[in-house]
Amino acid sequence: MLKMSTLFLRTLRDDPADAEVASHRLLVRAGYIRRIAAGIYSWLPLGVITLRNVENVIRQEMDKAGFQEVHFPALLPREAYEATNRWEEYGPSLFRLQDRKGADYLLGPTHEEMFTLMVKGEYSSYKDLPLSIYQIQTKYRDEARPRSGIIRGREFVMKDSYSFDIDEAGLEISYQKHRHAYVSCFNRLGMKYNIVKAVSGAMGGSKSEEFLAPCSTGEDTYVLCPKCGFAANVEAMVTKVSAGDASATPALEVLNTPNTPTIDSLVDFMNAQFGGEYTAADTLKNIMLMADGKPLAVLVPGDREVDLKRLQENLGGVHELRVFEEADFAQHPTLVKGYIGPQDAAKSGIKVLADPRVAPGTSWISGANKKDHHARYVVNGRDFTPDAYVEAAEVRAGDSCPECNTEIIIDRAIEIGHIFQLGRKYAEALSLTVLDHNGKSQVVTMGSYGIGVSRAVAAIAEQTSDEIGLNWPAEIAPAKVHIVATGKEDLPFDTALEIGQKLETAGISVMLDDRRDASAGVKFKDAELIGNPIIVVVGKALAEGKVEVRVRKSGDKSEVVVADAVSIIAKLLV
RNA sequence: CGGGGCGUAGCGUAGUGGCUAGCGCGCCUGCUUUGGGAGCAGGAGAUCGGGAGUUCGAAUCUCCCCGCCCCGACCA
Incomplete structure (x- = not known):
């Protein structure tokens, strides 16, 4: 106890x-x-x-x-982790230390x-x-x-x-x-x-x-x-998108689109020019990445960001993945920042991956690989062909469940x-x-x-705590029953101890608040904070031969006669 | 590693150049109290994260270092 x-x-x-x-x-x-x-x-x-x-x-x-x-x-020796290369691979997350002889160890x-x-x-x-x-x-x-x-x-x-x-x-x-x-x-x-x-x-x-x-x-x-x-x-997360039908799509058309290096500026321009109802989702974002030092183009709809972590996981085997920096663009002068499109990818020899949303047969507005120019009616399968499809775009609430098509949360x-x-x-x-x-x-x-x-x-x-404290499931609480003895007489304390002993005899673990100098309020607050599932108060009700049994989780209270306390508590815990 | 915040007693905090660093909780002693974090009286407890500097004087200003928390990057 x-x-x-x-x-x-x-x-x-x-x-x-x-x-x-x-x-x-x-x-x-x-x-x-x-x-x-x-x-x-x-x-x-x-x-x-x-x-x-x-x-x-x-x-x-x-x-x-x-x-x-x-x-x-x-405490482990270095050797085994050397064999699997994890001594290195684990990097700074590994606690390393040396013994007195200078031999390497790790935690x-x-x-x-x-x-x-x-x-x-x-x-x-x-x-x-x-x-x-x-x-x-x-x-x-x-x-x-x-x-x-x-x-x-x-x-x-x-x-x-x-x-x-x-x-x-x-x-x-x-x-x-x-x-x-x-x-x-x-x-x-x-x-x-x-x-x-x-x-x-x-x-x-x-x-x-x-x-x-x-x-x-x-x-x-x-x-x-x-x-x-x-x-x-x-x-x-898997994206399921059916192929588009581009049979009626007009031929690719290159447009002069001055000062439109961003998706927003491009959409504004298109709407001003064509009075259409273009949105970011109609544009194709062509993101240039460096994957372990090799350039890589990734296509996602213009209204979505590339989720680098997701992409990296799905690429498999790529250790370092980052977006193109100025220096990378300098290395690849054919790539016109802000106006890149997949149409000429074959020429540049850069691998092009597409998010599944950029499905075969879909038509897009994309960069025209020329400053201040974009193209519309750019059709996947007709005007460009990705080398592969890979999950790359950010996942959002409302996307379709791959199993049943319902909007996911x-x-x-x-x-x-x-x-x-x-x-x-x-x-x-x-x-x-x-x-x-x-x-x-x-x-x-x-x-x-x-x-x-x-x-x-x-x-x-x-998952279980509330405003007033912890609130454990019975199986893991420090004790199943928290008995609070109140008052200044010996009786409640003796009774509380007795009930506690009977509970323990019945195999029910007990925490007993037998502090004589603490006020009742303090004991209640502590019991609620500590979070044992059943709280038994031995005090006032004792005048009628009763104790109060409280369920921490529900807040339910009931007064039961002392002799029945153990069996009633045992039932509550089942 | 980038951004932000913080560091004063066991815990929570006040104190932006000037007297002995203040308060609440907790702790100790005594009396009263005892069903919702009691009251009164007395008391102990702080190298103000560390170091260097500026100054007649530094918790307070400057510099360096350390530690902690949050957001992000990272994360079997």
Whole structure:
């Protein structure tokens, strides 16, 4: 039983000045965490209990799925990360250090290498597979910008699992098992979440989904179809556009359009000239980019920006992507800034990619590759042909769902889990092979699966807290019942203790506010701030042999006779 | 890394060249109080983020450094 009279806890009456998001503010105020440095927090007793509760839910679900827990050090030697090139690739986000002999070490940002080597060290036959192992470990990433308290820290707790299979079919099964285990975890944790299609990005591999907890303070943006439930990371959003019919479109016409280097100025000019109803959406934006030092033209409708992050993810394998700078234009004198069109791309030898919205058969106003000139009736497939199509334009609310055509909405969320079909990248780099049934050596195929454990604490706080404090689901609250004893007589305190003991005997965890010197108001405020699901007040009603039972979430209150308290509380918690 | 803001006691803050750095919460002592962050009285607690400078005099002005928060870039 947690007794407030001795609990190592000091709640704060004021919001901390350096916290903005609810989870950060309340976890500090309620005495769960304290900041040590940017993105680095210590956990006080209430915080530790809550974190452990989340860990245990995850651990139980992992074990139930047949995954086995192992544990690695956070402090790791450089070699393994050298083999996969991540010592370099991870860049400044990797915490590196040296031992007394000058040997390089790192604080593990994620453990693919170590798990791969662990399996390599023990197993060498296909008969040993499939295998899934996991750990709950402190990870270190020197984030460029830690933020929102515990949501993005530089030190954080993560549950990471890895699956090992002989072939793709096995990987798919392991992946689905993890997916199911994750669903069970997050359901038990009482979280709202969406499973969202993602692009695998830097991790390599093919299939990948994210578990996103919707929340206004989240840093991830995703699209959601309100009708069919389709959900995707904006990077993974697919644009479905049918081909246009250009058979009746007049021949390409070059126009003198003085001083129209921007889309706005061009639209104004066209409308003034032709009295038409031209909009930015009728123009073709030809954006010049540098992809790892090579020029690249990307076509998007004039009313949309290029989403560089989305484009880069969909290009795959491009490390540095940026827009053309003056120096780049100087290198390519045939490109007339503000008046570029795809019509002459073949001559310049620059690769032209088009967003799917620039569909075959569609007609556009585009640059004429000549200062102060544009062209209209520029038809894709007739007047130019893109080398390839790639998702490049920004995604907007109201765009069409690729599954059912309904207008999608855009929402923010915290990423709480991510599951990947990694494939053979790490197994290959570290030579993790097993013999197949023919005695032939096969590279193992892997999956990697993460849950941000400490982040989940924050995400749950974000989703459940209200104006007056935290408000935990029963499974992870520091205690299921918070008993407040009021008054100055011994009776309420003795009764409160008795009820607490009976609850604990019944397997229900209890926090007891047995402080003699604190006023009732202080105790109520603290109980609400701390956020245990049931609050029992032992005080005034005792005159009639009753105690008050409050449900933190709903605010419902009822008075029950002391003898029935335990059974009634037990029912409320089911 | 770019932009913005901030740094005064455990927490929240006032103080823009001049007396002993002020207030609230919290903490300690005593008395009163005890169902919605109690009252009175007394008390402890601050190298004003650090350093250098300007000045008779610096929390306050100047320069350098450090740290923190927010937006963006980045981010398994």
